[in-house]
Amino acid sequence: MWLSPIFRSPMRDYGYDVADYLDVDPLFGTLADAEHLIAEAHARGIRVLLDFVPNHTSSEHPWFLDARSSRDAAHRDWYVWRDPAPDGGPPNHLVSQFGGPAWTLDRATGQYWYHSFLPEQPELDWRNPRVREAMLDVMRTWFGRGIDGFRIDVLWMIAKDDAPWADAPVGPGPDGPGSDPRGALAHGDGPGMEPLLEALRAVADEGPDRVLVGEVYMPPTRLVRYYGVEGRGAHLPFNFALVTARWDAASIRAAIDDYEGALPAGAWPNWVLGNHDQPRVATRVGAAQARVAAMLLLTLRGTPTIYYGDELGLPDAEVPPARVVDVAGRDPERSPMPWSATRPNAGFSGATPWLPLVAGAAGLSVEAQRDDDGSMLSLHRRLLAARRASPALHAGSLELIDAPAGVVAFDRRHAGEVVRVLLNLAGAPVAAPVDGDWTCLAGTHPGRDGASVRGTVVLDGDEGLVLRRG
Numbered sequence: 001m002w003l004s005p006i007f008r009s010p011m012r013d014y015g016y017d018v019a020d021y022l023d024v025d026p027l028f029g030t031l032a033d034a035e036h037l038i039a040e041a042h043a044r045g046i047r048v049l050l051d052f053v054p055n056h057t058s059s060e061h062p063w064f065l066d067a068r069s070s071r072d073a074a075h076r077d078w079y080v081w082r083d084p085a086p087d088g089g090p091p092n093h094l095v096s097q098f099g100g101p102a103w104t105l106d107r108a109t110g111q112y113w114y115h116s117f118l119p120e121q122p123e124l125d126w127r128n129p130r131v132r133e134a135m136l137d138v139m140r141t142w143f144g145r146g147i148d149g150f151r152i153d154v155l156w157m158i159a160k161d162d163a164p165w166a167d168a169p170v171g172p173g174p175d176g177p178g179s180d181p182r183g184a185l186a187h188g189d190g191p192g193m194e195p196l197l198e199a200l201r202a203v204a205d206e207g208p209d210r211v212l213v214g215e216v217y218m219p220p221t222r223l224v225r226y227y228g229v230e231g232r233g234a235h236l237p238f239n240f241a242l243v244t245a246r247w248d249a250a251s252i253r254a255a256i257d258d259y260e261g262a263l264p265a266g267a268w269p270n271w272v273l274g275n276h277d278q279p280r281v282a283t284r285v286g287a288a289q290a291r292v293a294a295m296l297l298l299t300l301r302g303t304p305t306i307y308y309g310d311e312l313g314l315p316d317a318e319v320p321p322a323r324v325v326d327v328a329g330r331d332p333e334r335s336p337m338p339w340s341a342t343r344p345n346a347g348f349s350g351a352t353p354w355l356p357l358v359a360g361a362a363g364l365s366v367e368a369q370r371d372d373d374g375s376m377l378s379l380h381r382r383l384l385a386a387r388r389a390s391p392a393l394h395a396g397s398l399e400l401i402d403a404p405a406g407v408v409a410f411d412r413r414h415a416g417e418v419v420r421v422l423l424n425l426a427g428a429p430v431a432a433p434v435d436g437d438w439t440c441l442a443g444t445h446p447g448r449d450g451a452s453v454r455g456t457v458v459l460d461g462d463e464g465l466v467l468r469r470g
Contacts, residue, residue, distance in 0.1 A: 269302030
């Protein structure tokens with residue numbers, strides 16, 4: 001279970017502007033509540049990851065308040081400052097991920113501070129050893145409180161291009177691809193990344209069974225850098241290929257092939273379909289294909305990440321202008337989780353949530369789907385059960401195989417077991433040849449589970465099958 005930031009924050013970016021890394025914001029409860037949650041999760045066999053935001057703090061963090069007090073302040077060099085351009089304007093024309101200049105003038109000290117996001121999110125300078133040690137100590141503190149790992153926010157940004165911060169486009173990121181011809185990022189992915197990755201990993205390795213997940217928006221050839229030299233980096237640098245690729249068989253097949261081909265020896269893959277920064281998969285590809293996408297996610301080699309609500313098939317919510325809260329327009333994919341078909345606010349809260357529920361929340365709720373064998377929730381449960389029971393699915397190799405147009409097909413193999421996955425990414429039926437005798441472990445459409453398949457199988461439009469040989 002991955003928790004978005006729970007730290008004390010002014011909430012300009014809803015927790016991603018941290019004013020105190022070691023305390024819990026009263027909006028969410030207390031530090032004792034957090035420790036209780038961790039303990040109760042562990043009692044149920046659930047491990048807890050915490051969102052770690054090392055690239056920037058809030059402008060209200062005591063470090064930055066001190067940094068602004070004087071050019072000679074103790075924390076001045078913890079952040080990135082530059083003198084104005086000759087005309088008094090920003091040092092260069094670099095823009096932030098949220099639009100507008102990436103520089104804000106501090107009139108009292110006459111210099112600009114740097115921010116990849118909001119002006120209220122000043123950038124820490126990880127080239128400063130005191131910054132590194134302070135942030136590593138934050139990790140140690142939360143590990144000591146029982147956290148099992150971290151999802152590291154915008155991991156690629158903590159190492160800046162030593163150019164230093166010259167004029168350049170933002171490049172790939174939450175707001176889409178940029179046009180940097182270097183294939184690098186002016187906001188990060190700098191040459192000093194490897195030692196920082198090694199330092200983060202060393203802290204995780206101070207205890208057993210800890211994991212680091214890195215947010216990295218990059219093509220596979222650059223993404224794999226974040227596994228670190230000889231695996232001394234993030235265990236799972238997030239792979240967003242299924243989020244950014246066109247949803248057609250050729251593009252998805254290429255995304256799988258490119259990623260598998262780029263992985264270093266011994267690296268464990270991972271796949272992501274959605275998160276809090278992207279339109280939901282049911283909105284991107286439609287309700288029918290969202291079921292196919294779920295089957296793809298849960299049968300590919302590696303660790304899958306499921307964004308809350310995707311297991312229900314939630315679409316983006318309609319958010320009226322008066323209820324918009326996010327500065328970057330990401331409210332629709334952050335709507336509340338509907339638990340109940342009958343309780344107020346679909347059982348999410350007795351209070352009015354920050355954001356509206358999706359349309360038809362009662363019918364999409366956990367309660368409405370739990371006992372419906374044809375529901376999206378039941379499909380996820382069947383796929384997860386098949387994954388746990390099948391050595392080939394949870395630990396096997398992956399080989400893409402030839403398939404009719406519109407179909408993505410691959411085999412998973414381990415310890416003599418062969419599992420074949422057939423996914424029709426088109427709306428029309430298609431016949432797919434299969435050699436030998438197979439049994440259906442799971443299908444996106446009701447009634448297929450347990451069926452025998454031999455010779456040829458006809459996939460309905462928007463249908464996927466998981467078959468076991470024999």
